[in-house]
Amino acid sequence: MKFTLSWLKEHLETEASLTQVVEALTRVGLEVEGVENPAERLTGFRVARVLTADRHPQADKLQVLSVDTGDGAPLQVVCGAPNARAGLIGVLGLPGATVPANGMQLKVSAIRGVESNGMMCSTRELELGEDHDGIIELPQDAPVGTAFADYAQLGDPVIDVSITPNRQDCMGVRGIARDLAAAGLGTLKPLQVSPVDGEGAGPDVRTEDAGCPAFFAQSVSGVTNGESPEWMRRRLTAIGQKPISTLVDITNYVMIDLGRPLHVYDRATLKGGLVARKATAGEQVLALNGKIYTLDETVTVIADTETVHDIGGIMGGEHSSVQPTTTDVLIECAYFEPETIARTGQKLALTSDARQRFERGVDPAFLEDGLAIATRMVLDLCGGIASGITHAGQPPVATRTIAYDPALAETLGGLAVDRDRQRDILTRLGFTVGDDWQVVIPTWRRDVDGPADLVEEVIRIEGIDNVPSTPLERTPGVARPTATPEQKLERKLRRTAAARGLNEAVTWSFISERDAAVFGGGAWTLANPISEDMKVMRPSLLPGLLAAAERNLKRGATSVRLFELGRRYLADKERLTLGVVLAGSRTPRGWQNGKAQGFTAFEAKAEALALLEAAGAPVANLQVMGEAGGAYHPGQSATLRLGPKTVLAAFGAVHPSVAKAFDLAGDVVAVELYLDALPAKRGTGFMRPAFTPPALQAVTRDFAFLVPEALVAGDLVRTVKGADKALITDARLFDVFVGQGVPEGQKSLAVEITLQPGEKSFTDADIKAVTDKVVAAAAKLGAMLRG
Numbered sequence: 001m002k003f004t005l006s007w008l009k010e011h012l013e014t015e016a017s018l019t020q021v022v023e024a025l026t027r028v029g030l031e032v033e034g035v036e037n038p039a040e041r042l043t044g045f046r047v048a049r050v051l052t053a054d055r056h057p058q059a060d061k062l063q064v065l066s067v068d069t070g071d072g073a074p075l076q077v078v079c080g081a082p083n084a085r086a087g088l089i090g091v092l093g094l095p096g097a098t099v100p101a102n103g104m105q106l107k108v109s110a111i112r113g114v115e116s117n118g119m120m121c122s123t124r125e126l127e128l129g130e131d132h133d134g135i136i137e138l139p140q141d142a143p144v145g146t147a148f149a150d151y152a153q154l155g156d157p158v159i160d161v162s163i164t165p166n167r168q169d170c171m172g173v174r175g176i177a178r179d180l181a182a183a184g185l186g187t188l189k190p191l192q193v194s195p196v197d198g199e200g201a202g203p204d205v206r207t208e209d210a211g212c213p214a215f216f217a218q219s220v221s222g223v224t225n226g227e228s229p230e231w232m233r234r235r236l237t238a239i240g241q242k243p244i245s246t247l248v249d250i251t252n253y254v255m256i257d258l259g260r261p262l263h264v265y266d267r268a269t270l271k272g273g274l275v276a277r278k279a280t281a282g283e284q285v286l287a288l289n290g291k292i293y294t295l296d297e298t299v300t301v302i303a304d305t306e307t308v309h310d311i312g313g314i315m316g317g318e319h320s321s322v323q324p325t326t327t328d329v330l331i332e333c334a335y336f337e338p339e340t341i342a343r344t345g346q347k348l349a350l351t352s353d354a355r356q357r358f359e360r361g362v363d364p365a366f367l368e369d370g371l372a373i374a375t376r377m378v379l380d381l382c383g384g385i386a387s388g389i390t391h392a393g394q395p396p397v398a399t400r401t402i403a404y405d406p407a408l409a410e411t412l413g414g415l416a417v418d419r420d421r422q423r424d425i426l427t428r429l430g431f432t433v434g435d436d437w438q439v440v441i442p443t444w445r446r447d448v449d450g451p452a453d454l455v456e457e458v459i460r461i462e463g464i465d466n467v468p469s470t471p472l473e474r475t476p477g478v479a480r481p482t483a484t485p486e487q488k489l490e491r492k493l494r495r496t497a498a499a500r501g502l503n504e505a506v507t508w509s510f511i512s513e514r515d516a517a518v519f520g521g522g523a524w525t526l527a528n529p530i531s532e533d534m535k536v537m538r539p540s541l542l543p544g545l546l547a548a549a550e551r552n553l554k555r556g557a558t559s560v561r562l563f564e565l566g567r568r569y570l571a572d573k574e575r576l577t578l579g580v581v582l583a584g585s586r587t588p589r590g591w592q593n594g595k596a597q598g599f600t601a602f603e604a605k606a607e608a609l610a611l612l613e614a615a616g617a618p619v620a621n622l623q624v625m626g627e628a629g630g631a632y633h634p635g636q637s638a639t640l641r642l643g644p645k646t647v648l649a650a651f652g653a654v655h656p657s658v659a660k661a662f663d664l665a666g667d668v669v670a671v672e673l674y675l676d677a678l679p680a681k682r683g684t685g686f687m688r689p690a691f692t693p694p695a696l697q698a699v700t701r702d703f704a705f706l707v708p709e710a711l712v713a714g715d716l717v718r719t720v721k722g723a724d725k726a727l728i729t730d731a732r733l734f735d736v737f738v739g740q741g742v743p744e745g746q747k748s749l750a751v752e753i754t755l756q757p758g759e760k761s762f763t764d765a766d767i768k769a770v771t772d773k774v775v776a777a778a779a780k781l782g783a784m785l786r787g
Contacts, residue, residue, distance in 0.1 A: 001163045002239035003173045003256070004156040010257075011177035014186025018157050024185045025161060029460045030170060033160040038238060039149035042126065044097025044106070046070070047138060047146045050088045050120075053079075058112035065120065067092055070145020078116035083134035090135045091126065091148045093119045100127045128152075128237065158238050166447040168360035172259025175444070182428035182461050191258075195372045196379065202390030203330050204273030211300035211340035212276035212312055214395035216333045216367045218375050219267065223247070223382035225326045247322045247329060250377045252353075259362060259444075260333070260370035261354035263302075263310060267328040269320040272305035276312060276334065276392075283308055286318040287350070299344050300336065313341045313358040314350055331378065333371035335364050335395045338446075346528075363444035364395035400441040404433075404454050412452060413459040415467045425461045426454065486576065489615060489675065490565055493578055496614035500607065502563040502580060507544025509566070510534035515543040518661045519631055523571040537569035541579030542631060542670055546654070546662040549583040553664070558596075559584040580607050580671035581654075583664060598667030601636045604651040608640060608671045617648055617678055620721075624714050631658050632670070642679065649673045696757040698729070701767070703774060704750045705783040706742065713749055716781060720751050723777040724770050730754040748786055 005018055016024070022032050049068045056062035056078065063084050066074045069092060077092065093099060093106050095118055102125075108117050123129035123136055126148075142151060149155055161176065169175040174191065181188040198218060207215040227233070228249035236243050236252060243249050251262040265274070279295035285308040286292050293311065295301065302310035309320040313336030322329060342359040345351060368389075375386055410416040417425075423433050430442035431454075441448050448454065459467065483491070494504065512533045516522040522536035529535040538544065541564050549560045560583045567574040582603060585596040605624075613619045621642060628637035628650040637652020654668040707716060713733050721731035735750035742748050755762065755770060775785050 001161045001171060001176070002158055003161075003176070004158050004235060004238050006156045007173055007235055007257070008159070008177055008180075011174045011189055011191075012180055012186045013189055014180070016180075016185050018159075020185065021180065022159065024180055024183050025159070025176070027460075027463060027465070028179050028183050029164075029464075030167070030176060030179065031162040033162050035157055035159055037155065037157045039147075039155035041098075041100045042147075042149040042154060044094045045091050045121065045126065045148040046094065047142050047144055047148055047151050048090060048092035048120075049144045050084060050086055050090065053084055053086045056112060056114060058114070062112065064114055067118075067120070068144055069094070070143075075117040076115060077118055077120060078111040078114055079120045079135065081120060081122070081135040083137065084120060088135075089138045089140060089142050089144065091121045091138070093121050099125055101125045153234065154238075156234075156238060165360060168357065168362065168446055169259065169444040171357045171360060171362075172255075173257050175259055178428075178430065179461075182425055188428075191369070193369045193372055194376050195368075196375045196386045196389075198375075198386035198388045200387050202388040205275070205330075205332075205390050205392050206273065207276040207334075207393040209276050209278050209300050209312075211278075211337050212302075212334055213337070213393050214335040214364070214367055215274075215276050215392040216371050216389065217274070217330055217392075218371055218389045219328065219330050219387040220375065220378050220382070220384040221328045221387070223327055223329055223378060223384040225322055225324055225382060229381060245322065245324060246381050247326065247378065250374060250381065254370065254374050254377070255353060255357065258366070258370065258373070259357055260366055260373075261313070261357050261362065262370065262374050263316050263332040263354075264322050265309060265316075265320045265330040265332065266322045266326045267330050268326070270304045270309070270330070271307075274302055274304055274309070274330070274332075276300060276302055279303075279308065285309070285311060287311060287315045288318055288321060289315065289350075290318070293348050293350065296347075298347070300340055302332065302334075311344065311348070311350070312336055314345055314348075314355045315352050329378070331371060331374055333367050333374065335362070335367060343528075361446035365397045365443035367395055397443055402439045402441065402448070402451060402454060404437045404439045404451050406437065408451055408455050409458050413455045413467070414470065415459055415462060417458055417462050421462070422458050425458050429457055429461070431457075485681075489678075490576075492614055493611060493673075493675075494565060496611060497563045497565075497578070497580070500610060502561045502607075505545060505548050505562045505564045507541075507548060507564060507566075508534055509538055509569070511536055511538045511543045515547070515661070518658055519543060522569070524569050539570060540568055540631065541566055541577050541672065542581065542654075542658075543662075545579050545581040545670070546658070546664060546668070549581050549668070550662050550664050553584055557584065558588065559586070576675040578611060578671075578673040578675060580604070580611075581668065582607070582670070583668045584666065599669045600667065601633075601638075601652040601669055604653075604669040604671050605638070605640075608649045608651045608673065611671075611673055612640065612648060615673070615675065615678055616681060618642065621718075622648065623718075624712060628652050631655055646677055646679075647674060648677050694756055694758075696761055699755040699757070699762055699767070700752055701755065701771065702734075702750060702752050703771075703778075704735075704748055704786040705778050706746050706786050707749055707778075707781065707783040709738075709745050709747050711747075711749075711781060711783070716749055716778060716783060717751060719777050719781055720753060720774050723773040727755050727757075727766075727770055728753050728774075729756045749783075 025032050046069055050065050051068050051074055052066040053063045056064055062078055062080050065077045065079050067077050068074050095107050097106050106118055120135040122132050124132040163170050178188050203217045203219045205215050205217040225245050225247050228246040232249055233243040241252055247264050251264055255261045278297050279299045279301045281296050283295045284292055300312035301308045302312055309317045336358045338359045338361045345355045406419045406422050426433050432440035513536055516536040519540045522539045524537040526535055545562050552560045563580045565578050568577050582599040586599045587597045589596040609619055622640045624638050625641050626638055628639050633653040633655050639647050640649040641647050651671045654670050659668050717731050717733050721728055731753045734752050737748040
C-alpha cells in the first residue's frame with residue numbers, strides 16, 4: 001500500500017514530520033517497507049528555455065541549442081528531439097545529474113565534434129510517463145532556472161506500507177490516517193460526502209448471487225472523458241499507478257484513498273440491464289489485462305442480457321471499458337463476499353488491486369457514501385447529469401457487539417492502561433464504547449471478533465514498547481530434560497548425517513499431482529492449495545529432494561549430497577522419515593582415479609546402515625531383501641529389514657523413469673529410513689555394567705565356502721555368527737571369488753570369525769567343536785567347505 005505524505009494529510013490534521021509519521025506507523029503495527037522521495041532522483045534537472053536552435057554541422061538529425069538555465073551565460077546542448085526549437089521551455093539535465101531511466105550520469109562531452117553541456121529530457125527519460133517522441137514542453141510561464149522537481153511538485157515523499165491480511169481497513173489512505181490519529185499524531189478530518197440525488201430513475205441493475213449481496217449503481221449522462229487533473233495524475237503516478245483517463249483515474253483514486261473499489265461501464269456497450277449472477281460453465285470474458293478467461297458456475301460475474309462484462313470484484317471486461325469518446329457511464333459500487341473473491345482469484349490466477357481489498361473485506365456500510373463520492377467527482381471533473389440511485393440487495397451490516405473488561409489489557413496484554421485511556425483509544429479507532437463496556441464493532445473492522453482483539457487494539461496504540469519485560473517463574477532446582485525420545489532421535493540423526501558430509505534440505509510438504517503420481521500418488525489432496533504445484537501432501541520425501549538436487553546440478557554443483565528429516569503423509573497417519581539423495585559425482589576426476597566416479601547403490605546402502613546404527617537399530621541383525629518400491633531401480637535396490645515384515649529402510653539407484661521425471665541425468669541413488677518402524681528401546685531402569693575388557697586374547701579362524709551364486713553373502717555371515725552365540729563374537733566377509741577352481745553356478749565366500757575365550761584358553765578340541773558347528777550351520781544354506 002503506497003501513498004504520499006501530502007495525500008495522508010488530506011485526511012489527517014497534523015504537523016508531524018515524515019520521520020515522526022514513519023515511526024508512528026511502525027509503532028502501531030503498520031510495517032513501513034520503504035520511503036522514497038522522487039525529487040531526490042531529479043537532482044540536477046532544471047527548467048530551461050531554448051534561446052536558439054541551429055542545425056548540427058555534422059548530422060542532419062541533430063541540433064545545436066543555446067539554452068538559458070537562469071544562471072549566467074547560456075549553455076550549448078546538442079539535441080536530437082524533433083520538437084526542439086527556439087522559445088521552447090523544457091527540462092535540462094546538467095552535467096553530474098543521473099538520468100533516472102537508465103542510470104547514465106551526464107557529463108560535458110563532444111557529440112559529432114560539437115561540445116554538449118547536458119541533455120534536454122523527455123518524459124520517459126525522467127520516468128514520468130511513456131512519451132519519448134520529443135522532449136518535455138512546459139508552459140511559457142514556467143520559471144526558468146527553477147529545479148524541475150520543485151516546479152513539478154515532486155518533492156512529496158512516497159511511503160510504502162506492508163498491510164497484513166487482517167487489516168482490511170488500512171487498504172485505504174483514510175484507514176491509515178485513522179490509526180495515526182488514534183496514536184496521537186493528529187486529528188482525523190471529517191469525510192466530506194455530498195450525495196447526488198440525480199434525476200429520474202436509477203439504472204437497471206439487480207443481483208441474483210449470494211456472492212454479491214448488494215449492488216448499488218448510478219448513471220451519469222453527457223460526460224467528457226479527458227485527461228484527469230494534474231493533482232490526481234501526480235498522486236497516482238507517485239505510487240506507481242498509470243493515469244489513463246479521468247473516469248478510470250477517479251475509480252483508482254477512490255479505491256486507494258478510501259479503500260472502496262468501484263467500476264465504471266460505458267453504457268453504449270451494454271445491452272439491457274446489468275445483473276450480478278453466477279457464470280455458466282464455459283462463458284468467457286476478455287478482461288482489461290488483455291487476457292481471455294474461461295469461467296465456471298462458481299464465479300460471480302456482472303453481465304447484461306448478452307454477455308459478461310466483469311469478473312465480479314476482481315477485474316472489468318475490455319468490451320464495456322470507458323474510452324476517450326465515452327459520453328454516458330454507469331458507476332457500480334457493489335459488495336462482494338471475501339470468500340467468493342478469494343476462491344475466484346485463485347482459480348483464475350488473477351490478481352488486482354480490487355481483489356486485494358474485496359478478499360480482505362471492504363466496509364459493507366460504505367456503499368452509499370462511496371457511490372456518492374465517486375459520482376460527485378465524475379460530475380465535478382467530467383460534467384454531465386446524474387440519474388437516480390438504484391439499490392439492489394442489502395449489504396451485511398448487522399451490528400456486532402463484544403462485552404469487554406478493561407482489566408484484560410493487563411492480564412492478557414501485559415500492560416496496565418487507564419480505563420479512560422482505553423475508552424479514548426477505542427473511540428478514536430471507530431468503536432462505540434458503552435458505559436457498561438459493551439463495545440460496538442465498526443463495520444470496517446471485520447477482523448475484530450472477541451475481547452482479545454480489543455486488547456490488541458489498545459496495546460498496539462498505547463505502544464508495544466511500553467509492555468514491561470516480565471521473566472517467567474522458574475521452579476528452584478535443576479530443570480528436567482524436556483526433549484522427547486523422538487526429538488532426541490531426530491537431533492542425533494541430523495548430527496550424524498551432517499558428520500557424514502550430507503547437507504540438510506527443508507522442502508515443502510506439498511507437491512504437485514504430477515510429482516506425487518511418480519511415487520504412486522498421494523493419499524491427501526488439499527481443497528484450497530496455495531497453487532496447483534503444491535496440492536498434494538507428499539507420500540515420500542524423495543520428490544522434494546530430487547527437485548532440490550536437480551536445481552543444484554543445473555546451477556553448477558558437481559556433487560549433491562542431501563538429506564531431509566520430515567514426515568510422509570500416508571492414508572493412515574503421518575510417518576517420520578529420513579530421506580537421502582546422492583547425485584552427480586562421488587569422486588571428481590583426477591590423475592589418480594581418471595574419470596569422475598558416480599554414486600552406486602552401495603553408497604546408498606552405506607548411508608542407510610550408518611544412519612540406522614546412529615538411530616540405535618540392531619544393524620547386525622538386519623536382512624537385505626528386495627522390493628524397495630517402484631521409485632527404485634529393480635536390479636539395483638533393496639530393503640533393510642528386521643525379519644521379513646519389518647522394513648526399516650529402502651535404498652538403491654533411482655528408477656530411470658523417476659530420474660527423467662525430475663530432469664536428472666547420470667547416477668542418482670536414494671535412501672529412505674522409516675523411523676517409525678524402529679524397535680522401541682526397553683526401559684530397564686538399571687544402569688548397564690561398566691565395560692570390562694576380556695582377560696584372554698581373541699582367536700580368529702578363516703573359512704572358505706562354496707555356495708550357490710544366488711546366495712546373499714549377508715545371510716551366510718549371519719548364519720555363521722549364530723552357530724555358537726556364546727563363543728563367536730563377530731563374523732565378517734573378507735573375500736568373494738568366482739573363476740578358476742570354482743564350479744559353474746557357484747562362488748567362493750571367505751568368512752573370518754572371531755572367538756573370545758572366557759575363563760580359560762581354547763583347546764584344540766574347543767576350536768574343532770566350534771568349527772564343526774560353523775560348517776554344519778553353513779551347510780543348511782547349501783554351503784560347502786572349500787578344499
